[in-house]
Amino acid sequence: MSSELKITEVKHRFNTEVLLSGEVDIYTSQMLKEKLYGILDDTKQDMLINCEGLTYIDSTGLGIFVGVLKKAKQYGKGIRISKLKENIKKLFLITGLDKLFVILD
Amino acid sequence: MSSELKITEVKHRFNTEVLLSGEVDIYTSQMLKEKLYGILDDTKQDMLINCEGLTYIDSTGLGIFVGVLKKAKQYGKGIRISKLKENIKKLFLITGLDKLFVILD
Amino acid sequence: MAKKVEKIELALPFKAEYVSVARLTASGIAARMGFDIESVEDIKVALSEVCNKLVSAGSKSSDRYVIDFIIHSSKIEILINFEDRRLAGLFGTNGDELGISIIEALMDTFKVSTDDSNTLSMSKEIKGKI
């Protein structure tokens, strides 16, 4: 039962890494949105979203990733997404979002 | 989702080890009963029930352990139970079955 | 979490294979309410024992039994209404019975009314002690 979402921020020199673990769904996604938008506004850096511990995401969560990408572009910065589990990578493929993001292994 | 029950039998020289993994509930317990009774009838040996992979058991399953113990005693043999997870050990304590069985760590 | 009392209903066939569904639903609700892992497990086990008795007895008057999960701010209450009065009789509390003794040990309260209401009810407080 790791249904809650945990968000950990690690500041690197030229970018910020955000580690997600748990589930992003309609209940936890508001917290994700505030956190990611807040980090971008604070750091104005590139962001690496590490999804190693992310077990579940829905369209609400994917929509937030898209929003974060748009915001990053306004600052001239990029978003990379890493370590997606197979079930989540599948959702990026289905929705075509894999073409929008830089997705690392 | 490891809701099914897996039962593995390992024959040793003087006893038989049975490894349980998954869940014993009212749906899977019939299979457990047939298997354990069958092993006792075949081997007429002491039995070690290794519960390392057992994540859940209900009163149906506990009742089968009691039945197996009675059967073993008819053959003059014993039952030892090992590697109970905390949540399951708790059920043995609640029901007083911890006093009936030899329980190993 | 929930400020006012809320209710989730689960209706299951009288069949052994679906008791695991009751368990998963209960654990989802209890985890969401903020019960710790051990208490979530307690609630799962207690509800399973109730379901075991129902599916073993079966019912002639209905296809399914309905579990009501009542979500209070710091307490879960689980109610089952017996259309079939005979079912309430399954829960006689003679101390020697494994299932009943497990339910009583794991929940804070456990009651079966065989009067007009014909209801089984059990509850557990969040962070209440067992």
Add this chain to the structure above:
Amino acid sequence: MAKKVEKIELALPFKAEYVSVARLTASGIAARMGFDIESVEDIKVALSEVCNKLVSAGSKSSDRYVIDFIIHSSKIEILINFEDRRLAGLFGTNGDELGISIIEALMDTFKVSTDDSNTLSMSKEIKGKI
């Protein structure tokens, strides 16, 4: 497993915090039916997307929405009846919408009837291809 068609019902408040309960119940049912892990996941995701839309819209005429899980021998069917007709309108299939495109990709069938029946229905075969 089940030889005749069986039904499990789950009634949930129109609240975001209980969508995870729908997911767990669905995965319990699908796993019990014999779906492989990937398909169980697909069913969970698709149902969540449906629930998301319902809880986002809410309802004035009812406190809860009811999910019917129909268990066929080799197929799961998930039905939601809208008492509130407005809710059926949420599932217009303009291809640009993430939630709908996910449901359509993961389930074998997905239909919303806005006529007299006012029902959402989706299904997936065991070992059917996506």
